[in-house]
Amino acid sequence: MTIVGLDDTDSRKHGMCTTYVAARVAKRLRREGDAAIARTLLVRLNPAVEYKTRGNAALAIHTDCNPAHAFEISREVLESLAETRDERTNPGVVVADIDPDAGDALPASVAQFSTRAIRDHLSRAAAESLIDNYGYRSWYAGNGRGRIGALAAIGAWRALSDWTYEQISYREPERWGTPREVDHDSVFAAAESGYPGVWDTVDRGENETVCVPHTPGPILHGIRGDDPEAVRCVAAQIDSEPVYSSHLFVTNQGTDVHLRDVAVGADSDSGTTGSGAGTTSATTLQDGRAYRLDARVVSEPETRRGGHVFVDVAPEGVAVGDPDSTASSPSPLSCAAFEPTKRFRDHVRALRPGDHLTVCGELAGGTLKLEKVAIRDLDTTELVTPTCPDCERTMESAGRDQGYRCRDCGTDAPGKERTEIERVLELGWYEVPPCARRHIAKPLVRGGFDGPVHPER
Ligand code: ATP
Numbered sequence: 001m002t003i004v005g006l007d008d009t010d011s012r013k014h015g016m017c018t019t020y021v022a023a024r025v026a027k028r029l030r031r032e033g034d035a036a037i038a039r040t041l042l043v044r045l046n047p048a049v050e051y052k053t054r055g056n057a058a059l060a061i062h063t064d065c066n067p068a069h070a071f072e073i074s075r076e077v078l079e080s081l082a083e084t085r086d087e088r089t090n091p092g093v094v095v096a097d098i099d100p101d102a103g104d105a106l107p108a109s110v111a112q113f114s115t116r117a118i119r120d121h122l123s124r125a126a127a128e129s130l131i132d133n134y135g136y137r138s139w140y141a142g143n144g145r146g147r148i149g150a151l152a153a154i155g156a157w158r159a160l161s162d163w164t165y166e167q168i169s170y171r172e173p174e175r176w177g178t179p180r181e182v183d184h185d186s187v188f189a190a191a192e193s194g195y196p197g198v199w200d201t202v203d204r205g206e207n208e209t210v211c212v213p214h215t216p217g218p219i220l221h222g223i224r225g226d227d228p229e230a231v232r233c234v235a236a237q238i239d240s241e242p243v244y245s246s247h248l249f250v251t252n253q254g255t256d257v258h259l260r261d262v263a264v265g266a267d268s269d270s271g272t273t274g275s276g277a278g279t280t281s282a283t284t285l286q287d288g289r290a291y292r293l294d295a296r297v298v299s300e301p302e303t304r305r306g307g308h309v310f311v312d313v314a315p316e317g318v319a320v321g322d323p324d325s326t327a328s329s330p331s332p333l334s335c336a337a338f339e340p341t342k343r344f345r346d347h348v349r350a351l352r353p354g355d356h357l358t359v360c361g362e363l364a365g366g367t368l369k370l371e372k373v374a375i376r377d378l379d380t381t382e383l384v385t386p387t388c389p390d391c392e393r394t395m396e397s398a399g400r401d402q403g404y405r406c407r408d409c410g411t412d413a414p415g416k417e418r419t420e421i422e423r424v425l426e427l428g429w430y431e432v433p434p435c436a437r438r439h440i441a442k443p444l445v446r447g448g449f450d451g452p453v454h455p456e457r
Helices: 018-032 067-081 108-119 124-134 146-159 184-194 228-236 344-349
Strands: 002-007 037-044 057-063 092-096 137-140 164-170 219-225 245-251 259-262 290-297 309-315 333-337 356-364 367-377 381-384 417-420 428-431
Touching: 002 018, 002 067, 002 146, 018 037, 018 057, 018 067, 018 164, 018 245, 037 108, 037 146, 057 067, 057 146, 067 092, 067 137, 092 146, 108 124, 108 146, 124 146, 137 146, 164 228, 184 219, 184 228, 219 228, 228 245, 290 367, 309 344, 333 344, 344 367, 344 428
Parallel strands: 037 245, 259 290, 333 367
Antiparallel strands: 002 057, 002 092, 037 057, 092 137, 164 219, 164 245, 290 309, 290 356, 309 333, 356 367, 367 428, 381 417
């Protein structure tokens, strides 16, 4: 058995898409290598990586083709399809002579490289050293960066355990770059028929067909879900321009595997191996990584210019961006629900100081870009100026540290009073809507969350 890893073939300017390149490689392996394709993986790597074109996808093909032949074919396809006119496109292919399903045939260090590629930032040298060490075949153009993703795609089958599916339908090449003809109502009807096993097909709140991209590339639509048959069936119900070809991918989309759990008091990073969202070091959060952590709201939410909503939280036992501060003196962490997260901002605006949360998102410029939030406990009281028990008018301050007094009746009160307030939020998980979902973020409808869920669709 052979694993072919591919990455970095597309360009924002000129289009293309590495899923399409992988589908073409798979087709040629079948036709010219007389090979069977066991599966094609679409692996989303760290969404914070600056070199990504869009979704930071890398691809792996599991096949029984002989590795030398698989290498020749994939190299040829990459050479002909990768958009190297764009200097930011640095295609890479890595071919490993490994049976992905044979126990521990995939080395643990390659699996660990995959997990780190999803949660961290890696160097080209780290990829090269593993490729050399295991004697994998590889080819690249440009600066060779594509081999990072290609190797990460190879190790993913051992590194990850939660897999979902995407049925991608491609356009006729002569239509690339022209407006897509996809019947809006048929997409909504198909989405309804497949839900909840098929998710993020549409955004009902925004009336948007999120499965249809707006970029100049070859994809007509991509249908995501938990079951391969279900995604195929939804894709088949969509009325559109002719589908040129289509391919089923096994993916880590919708799994939250990019999130590092922050453990209070932990002082070492144990989150780089294994299949789940492992626990990571707790003392300092770093930009370009995504976290899940418990925190308390410490500011009133604020809507700023552009409609972005910000709120400060105090993560328990975590210092942000200051390696010298200690776990016992945490600094507030700014969290943001940006304008594109639409109705999710209403939930963030409804938070109050004292609410207990679990927040998830990527840290960028010291701000956590919220992807989902769990409300663990709501503060249902507030301090108000007391009212006079006789005339029911609001009392006035009697002077510094002297409590409150009613000027007319002479009644007094020692300080502010705590009253019950009504909260619109409920306990449980809230998420950004499908139109703002990151590929790798897990939709609440998939289940497995530690509390009630309020799924968006
Ligand atoms: P598409 O999926 O549409 O082809 P993309 O958004 O996946 O585009 P790429 O063109 O693949 O973006 O570019 C991402 C580049 O970053 C690749 O060269 C890949 O090897 C590299 N890369 C991915 N993850 C990491 C990481 N964690 N650390 C360092 N480099 C990475």
